[in-house]
Amino acid sequence: xHRANRDRSFCAACFTLAVVFVARATNAQNxxxxxxxxxxxPAASLTLRTISDLEFSPDGSRLAFVVSEPVKGENRAxxxxxxxxxxxxxxxxxxxxxSETSPRWSPDSQRLAFLSNRGEQxxxxxxRMDGGEATQLTSGKRGVQSFGWSPDGKQIAFLAPxxxxxxxxxxxxxxxxxxxxxxxxxxxxxxxxxxxxxxxxAITPPQWEIREHAWLxxxxxxxxxxxxxxxxxxxxxxxxxxxxxxxxxxxxxxPRGPFGQLRISPNGKTLGYVGCRxxxxxxxxxxxxxLGQPSARNLTAAGFDRAVQQxxxxxxxxxxxxxxxxxxxxxxxxxxxxxHKDLAIADALPGNFNLGGDGEIAMVLQxxxxxxxxxxxxxxxxxxxxxxxxxxxxxxxLSKPQIYKYRSFDGLEIEAALLxxxxxxxxxxxxxxxLIHGGPTGRWGSSIETWGQLLAxxxxxxxxxxxxGSVGYGQKFMELNRGDWGGGDFKDVMAGVQDLIDRGIAxxxxxxxxxxxxxxxxxxxxxxxxxxxxAAVSGAGLSNLISEYGTEHGPAYDEWFxxxxxxxxxxxxxxxxxxxxxxxxxxxxxxxxxxxxxxxDPPGQSEELYRGLKHYGVEAELxxxxxxxxxxxxxKHLLDRLNRILAWYDQHLGNSTPAAN
Numbered sequence: 001x002h003r004a005n006r007d008r009s010f011c012a013a014c015f016t017l018a019v020v021f022v023a024r025a026t027n028a029q030n031x032x033x034x035x036x037x038x039x040x041x042p043a044a045s046l047t048l049r050t051i052s053d054l055e056f057s058p059d060g061s062r063l064a065f066v067v068s069e070p071v072k073g074e075n076r077a078x079x080x081x082x083x084x085x086x087x088x089x090x091x092x093x094x095x096x097x098x099s100e101t102s103p104r105w106s107p108d109s110q111r112l113a114f115l116s117n118r119g120e121q122x123x124x125x126x127x128r129m130d131g132g133e134a135t136q137l138t139s140g141k142r143g144v145q146s147f148g149w150s151p152d153g154k155q156i157a158f159l160a161p162x163x164x165x166x167x168x169x170x171x172x173x174x175x176x177x178x179x180x181x182x183x184x185x186x187x188x189x190x191x192x193x194x195x196x197x198x199x200x201x202a203i204t205p206p207q208w209e210i211r212e213h214a215w216l217x218x219x220x221x222x223x224x225x226x227x228x229x230x231x232x233x234x235x236x237x238x239x240x241x242x243x244x245x246x247x248x249x250x251x252x253x254x255p256r257g258p259f260g261q262l263r264i265s266p267n268g269k270t271l272g273y274v275g276c277r278x279x280x281x282x283x284x285x286x287x288x289x290x291l292g293q294p295s296a297r298n299l300t301a302a303g304f305d306r307a308v309q310q311x312x313x314x315x316x317x318x319x320x321x322x323x324x325x326x327x328x329x330x331x332x333x334x335x336x337x338x339x340h341k342d343l344a345i346a347d348a349l350p351g352n353f354n355l356g357g358d359g360e361i362a363m364v365l366q367x368x369x370x371x372x373x374x375x376x377x378x379x380x381x382x383x384x385x386x387x388x389x390x391x392x393x394x395x396x397x398l399s400k401p402q403i404y405k406y407r408s409f410d411g412l413e414i415e416a417a418l419l420x421x422x423x424x425x426x427x428x429x430x431x432x433x434x435l436i437h438g439g440p441t442g443r444w445g446s447s448i449e450t451w452g453q454l455l456a457x458x459x460x461x462x463x464x465x466x467x468x469g470s471v472g473y474g475q476k477f478m479e480l481n482r483g484d485w486g487g488g489d490f491k492d493v494m495a496g497v498q499d500l501i502d503r504g505i506a507x508x509x510x511x512x513x514x515x516x517x518x519x520x521x522x523x524x525x526x527x528x529x530x531x532x533x534x535a536a537v538s539g540a541g542l543s544n545l546i547s548e549y550g551t552e553h554g555p556a557y558d559e560w561f562x563x564x565x566x567x568x569x570x571x572x573x574x575x576x577x578x579x580x581x582x583x584x585x586x587x588x589x590x591x592x593x594x595x596x597x598x599x600x601d602p603p604g605q606s607e608e609l610y611r612g613l614k615h616y617g618v619e620a621e622l623x624x625x626x627x628x629x630x631x632x633x634x635x636k637h638l639l640d641r642l643n644r645i646l647a648w649y650d651q652h653l654g655n656s657t658p659a660a661n
Contacts, residue, residue, distance in 0.1 A: 042642035045450035064103035161186035182231035280560035324472035431510035438517035440469035467492035528582035535652035583612035595628030
């Protein structure tokens with residue numbers, strides 16, 4: 001399926017936003033070239049701050065947002081920062097030794113509630129904007145997952161499981177803590193607590209698991225994403241309403257496949273959510289459910305067909321959303337009749353955003369060489385940058401990617417990005433690494449990707465293909481590798497590598513491949529299908545799709561692609577796409593990286609790969625990271641991973657000298 005055409009025209013104000021950001025980004029890049037004396041290092045790559053959860057106060061006078069600080073020790077602390085509109089000042093607002101997230105304003109803008117793990121468990125804290133210290137609102141031996149103010153500001157609803165009982169605590173202390181899978185699990189319930197404090201009241205029964213909640217404007221009820229079968233490995237979430245007076249639950253709609261981001265329209269009549277066009281594999285389209293109607297309608301499939309990442313209702317009933325489009329993403333305004341207009345595409349790439357009461361848009365803007373910062377835009381003039389949290393990155397020389405397209409084996413057009421080392425003369429053949437994104441329903445976008453930037457700083461070309469199965473190219477493109485992992489998607493990779501060889505960029509004698517999660521899987525698949533690559537890195541990959549299904553958390557995603565391995569008619573597909581079946585063909589030296597606490601792609605997957613490679617005498621190293629989940633978190637582990645990756649490629653591709661500045 002070729003990439004769908006889209007109208008990319010700009011209104012005048014939108015063009016201004018894009019041009020101003022591009023001009024400033026270009027100036028920043030020029031300043032880097034003129035002043036930078038440093039290439040990016042593994043240690044420096046960990047200093048990038050990220051920004052999320054932008055929240056305007058209802059009166060529009062302040063903007064709260066969350067900044068993830070550079071990782072130190074075992075975690076990356078998060079703190080709330082504040083932009084004051086009248087003074088234009090940005091300052092750090094919370095300073096605990098732990099983290100604060102999820103800033104939420106009271107309806108009168110006088111108080112800010114947030115989550116913090118500064119105690120034993122994550123709890124809700126409140127702070128008045130006229131002064132004073134934050135006070136803890138919730139307590140107990142259980143953590144709060146999310147919360148929201150009631151429309152009148154008198155109550156706060158939150159999601160949390162039941163607290164541990166004294167008997168459970170005693171058994172845990174005595175190491176008499178065996179538990180029965182599914183039966184003994186405690187699931188998140190909906191609770192209510194007065195904003196003035198006091199005891200919390202459970203609203204939903206314990207056998208239900210509540211995953212999201214959204215207040216109705218009346219304050220008398222809420223809309224929930226919930227399931228009464230939390231033990232199921234299927235997608236059993238549905239949309240239900242709850243009457244707060246008696247806790248009664250009323251089914252509204254059961255979407256097929258995964259969905260989320262429940263938001264109720266300003267008039268309280270329509271529920272929005274991001275869901276699946278049919279039944280999977282990932283939420284893609286913006287759906288609208290008119291409350292009281294039996295089914296939802298798809299707002300974005302026809303005439304748009306791009307993956308919706310975030311959206312917000314506007315006061316007039318229109319919707320502003322951010323959607324993925326290839327390596328780019330942009331702001332789009334939709335009317336409920338399906339008509340839409342692009343507001344900001346090109347190099348102005350919005351991520352997290354929110355709306356002020358006067359229609360002003362706060363958003364995080366970034367691109368592949370400019371780090372994220374907070375910007376404000378009112379659509380009438382140029383956007384203005386209000387934060388400068390990543391100014392230190394100006395001292396580093398970063399490689400600007402070349403975005404281009406090539407044809408795969410069957411004529412399908414594939415979009416890719418290419419990094420080349422700083423100072424590359426355009427004539428030499430380069431050692432080249434193919435980096436494959438996670439997913440498969442992921443994509444490479446336009447943000448600073450430190451793994452590739454480090455490789456470019458060490459003299460490598462880095463190839464980023466958005467192969468079939470990626471998001472950002474429409475629903476049909478996303479579905480093209482259903483039941484075919486390692487088939488057409490792998491051929492897309494190889495066609496792209498051959499294209500770089502044919503163009504005289506990639507040195508065919510010095511090729512590597514790498515990736516994490518599905519990217520790790522593709523690296524494992526590659527070493528069993530070709531000996532073209534001289535080095536491979538697999539992070540948290542999948543070597544055996546049968547045991548992966550049987551041990552991973554949340555197998556419904558894999559089931560969409562392959563069914564279940566217990567079905568005799570389906571097991572052949574699992575085997576056909578499992579690298580371990582073909583390990584006898586492997587010759588490529590392979591570095592395997594794995595978090596020991598990974599439940600997404602469990603450690604057994606990497607252990608099976610390592611054992612098989614050892615059996616066939618293939619050079620391999622298995623590095624296990626204690627305590628780490630699917631994505632590494634601890635500073636020393638993150639640094640170790642990057643240094644090992646660079647050393648592995650340097651050792652096997654004969655490239656030991658970093659690129660000249």
